[in-house]
Amino acid sequence: MANIVRLMIISAVLTLSSITASAQGLTVMAVKTALEDALKAFNSAINTAGNEVRSSGTSLATNAQNVIVDMNDQLGGRLTMSISQLDGLQRRLADDAIVLTRQIQQATLAVTNAAGEQTRQTIFEADITAYNASYSLPCRTLTPRIVYANPSALRRGSDLAEVRLRGNFLDIGENPTVKIDGKAADIIARSRNELVASIPKEVIDSISDTRSLPVAVRIDQAKRTNFWVYCYDRNTEMDSSLSTAIIVKPELYYNIHGSISGMYDVYDPWSHTFRYSKSDDDCGANYDDTQQFCAPDGYKLNPSGPFGIAKYSANCNSSIGDPQIAGARCVTVPAHLGGCGYRNFYLGRECRGRGFFEYDVTVNAQVATRSAIQTYEFDHSSNGSVQRSFQATHPSAINPLPNVAWQYSIVVDIKEGTKTIKTISAGTGSPNPEGVVSRMVDGTVYIEVKD
Structure with missing residues (x-):
């Protein structure tokens, strides 16, 4: 049945298209026939439509039929004439019939494709045109x-x-x-x-x-x-x-209840000072001595001050370098042991001085444990349907927390007057359900209610 209706629509459209393409040859009969074909297709379409569309279409069908009757009464003897030969109310009736035909075709397509408020408006507008055409005639x-x-x-x-x-x-x-x-x-x-x-x-x-x-x-x-x-x-x-x-x-209101929580790092500090010294009886000693000092497993060097060093002594050709970071929890101290050498004689030699150095190195480290941020709950209500955007900030977010991971959950109650018509839940795992867009930025949750 739907295919038959579509064929009738296409036929009516082609008929009107062909007669409007050649204005000089457009006759009253061609206009009337196009209107009759369009009305026939429309009646077939609304017979299979819902009650609301059928009810809306009944008045249009009646008034469009009245226009056809009026064309027979007013223009019956002029059916073979070109509409360009008509004048006054007769020409207006023919012009109204052309406009009405187009509107009925549009209404038929709307009924065939979908039903709704726009479909009914299309039918209503065609009905207004048909009523105007008939009742504007003399007397x-x-x-x-x-x-x-x-x-x-x-x-x-x-x-x-x-x-x-x-x-x-x-x-x-x-x-x-x-x-x-x-x-x-x-x-x-x-x-x-x-x-x-x-x-x-x-x-x-x-x-x-x-x-x-x-x-x-x-x-x-x-x-x-x-x-x-x-x-x-x-x-x-x-x-x-x-x-x-x-x-x-009634006006829409939005009530929002939510909570913000999270986890952050709490650091347990560790610090230890290592003393290291080196000497050699060989007065001609000359070699490097780099030592590594580490915090316990699981700790990491404190980025704000990973080490400190106190250099006490480095005689002769000995020296102590500056500490260097070696991995996540260790520090190396480069040093060099150098004796003062020998004073040589014919039958022997004399030691000028033995090499020696001594220093303390302090390693500063910390281990992180995750700690919960106290849950912050909030409630917001809109001051009317105009307000759709909301935000809430956790008090702890004022001062940045280390390695923080925020979480949030919200429940949006949409109220129509005194009635709650919809409840929408959103949160970290589902920030954008239908009707709500939300996001978390540095401890502040932003919420927008959509239409």
Whole structure:
């Protein structure tokens, strides 16, 4: 069935495309046929659609059929004429039929592809065109009507507190009145097919739960009476108000409860001073003596001061160098032992002095153990749906902690008036669930609630 409907749509589109491609040869019959084909495809599409779409489409189908009847009545003797040969109301009827055909095709495609608010609006707009086309003909009473409200629903605090009433002949008369939920509403703008009214502040302020607000419009109609060959036109107030409704939802609020915790390094210091000395009875000794001094296994040199040295003595040709880091926990001290040598005689030699050096080297190290940061809990509430961003900082984050690993968890309650409509959890392991984006930077958690 869906394929048949699509073929009918394509056929109607091709028909209208072919007749609009050659304006000089466009006949009244071609326009009427294209409208009939488009309406046939539309009726087939809405028969398989949901109840809301079928309900919206019934009025369009009726009014579009009225346009076809009007074309037969008003242009029946001119079906073979080019529309360029028409003038006045006859030309306008043919032009309206072309516009209506395009709109019905768009509505049919929307119904076939998906149903929703946009689909219904497409149908409603075509219905407005069809109604305008028929009731704008001579000596027909211009009876205003409201087809739909746009938007059909809005939210207090985030959406503009006004409603656009779409329909027909909404510009008749000078003093229409609008009431929303029984309260007088200001009219912001008015045209043939639209009336824009603001929702009274007292009505908006009273919304604490989702409500359907009745909208009532008192407006004139243009009463037309055919008296002999003259069409008598006068404005009279309609017997009853035009009515529709708009859904207003309460403001959204966000309550956030969370906690920040973490782990960091606590260092246990270790320090030891090693004394080392070296001498040699050989007065001619001459060699290097580099020694290594280490902290216990598991310790690491303290980066802020890994060693210190006190050099006490280095005689003759002996010397003591500066300590050097050797690996994660050790220090080496380079030294050289050199005697003063000998004074040689014919039958012997005399020692000038033996080599000797002595120093203390201090090794400073530390071992790290992980320690828990006290959990910090926080609560935030928005001041309305406008506020969607929040942040909280752990007090310990003011002073940087060594090798810290932060963790956090948050629960976001989305409240609509007095009701909690959704709860979202996020945290270190799942920072960005649907509806929330969060991140942790240096002990501060940043939270943003999305639509």
